[in-house]
Amino acid sequence: SPVALAVQRGVRRLFAGLGQVTVTELTLASGRRADVVALAPDGRITVVEVKSCLADFRTDGKWQDYRAYCDRLFFAVTDDFPQEVLPEATGLIVADQYGAAVLREAPLHPLPGARRKEVTLRFARAAASRLHAAFDPEGARGII
Amino acid sequence: SPVALAVQRGVRRLFAGLGQVTVTELTLASGRRADVVALAPDGRITVVEVKSCLADFRTDGKWQDYRAYCDRLFFAVTDDFPQEVLPEATGLIVADQYGAAVLREAPLHPLPGARRKEVTLRFARAAASRLHAAFDPEGARGII
Numbered sequence: 001s002p003v004a005l006a007v008q009r010g011v012r013r014l015f016a017g018l019g020q021v022t023v024t025e026l027t028l029a030s031g032r033r034a035d036v037v038a039l040a041p042d043g044r045i046t047v048v049e050v051k052s053c054l055a056d057f058r059t060d061g062k063w064q065d066y067r068a069y070c071d072r073l074f075f076a077v078t079d080d081f082p083q084e085v086l087p088e089a090t091g092l093i094v095a096d097q098y099g100a101a102v103l104r105e106a107p108l109h110p111l112p113g114a115r116r117k118e119v120t121l122r123f124a125r126a127a128a129s130r131l132h133a134a135f136d137p138e139g140a141r142g143i144i
Numbered sequence: 145s146p147v148a149l150a151v152q153r154g155v156r157r158l159f160a161g162l163g164q165v166t167v168t169e170l171t172l173a174s175g176r177r178a179d180v181v182a183l184a185p186d187g188r189i190t191v192v193e194v195k196s197c198l199a200d201f202r203t204d205g206k207w208q209d210y211r212a213y214c215d216r217l218f219f220a221v222t223d224d225f226p227q228e229v230l231p232e233a234t235g236l237i238v239a240d241q242y243g244a245a246v247l248r249e250a251p252l253h254p255l256p257g258a259r260r261k262e263v264t265l266r267f268a269r270a271a272a273s274r275l276h277a278a279f280d281p282e283g284a285r286g287i288i
Contacts, residue, residue: 125185128167
């Protein structure tokens with residue numbers, strides 16, 4: 001949705017300002033797709049789930065599944081979202097298309113080394129394959 | 145140079161066909177910049193140094209430095225390059241803008257785990273920051 005895309009854009013700007021790179025729509029080993037994944041200079045991985053409205057949050061629900069693939073988990077919403085429904089065990093970001101702010105820090109639950117390696121590799125492959133496809137769509141076929 | 149860019153394009157196509165993603169112009173921890181770096185599904189890292197002509201090869205010379213940052217090292221050249229000057233301890237790829245072929249496999253010299261982690265993170269950050277900049281140049285500022 002346009003709202004979700006605006007929130008996503010603002011979230012990426014927030015992390016860029018913190019020196020963290022991001023990819024969107026990253027499919028994890030579980031098959032679930034994370035809305036935004038950020039990678040810090042020290043290798044820490046953050047997942048941000050974007051919720052454009054209450055219905056969007058209620059129809060998802062399985063946010064616990066993302067925790068196994070990141071060191072920190074946030075929800076990101078617009079400023080008119082009813083924040084009280086969001087789980088306190090996650091971080092909270094409020095965003096629009098121009099930027100975002102952290103309203104509640106996410107608890108740290110460090111990934112085991114093997115899992116971190118797997119998610120980092122997945123992140124690297126997604127980013128590089130999309131970048132290659134942007135420059136040479138025909139040549140990149142087969143890795144997307 | 146246009147020749148180097150054509151070779152680079154063909155090399156990326158070769159690796160894409162093998163299921164490996166690539167980035168170009170990756171600055172390594174040593175400060176040297178690798179022309180093409182490929183990342184395999186299993187995490188193996190290959191560096192490909194592109195040489196557009198003999199003079200280009202002769203003025204570089206420090207190819208040994210790249211070995212410390214990859215599991216395999218190749219040179220990639222056009223088909224009229226004098227191949228006999230290239231070191232036998234490296235792999236050899238002949239390429240044009242449409243594709244490439246491996247004429248000699250590169251010996252495997254597996255990276256230590258910590259180094260592999262560092263290069264993979266660097267690869268991921270370069271690819272994601274460039275991709276972000278392509279979509280939102282202003283928002284990605286500060287991570288490029």
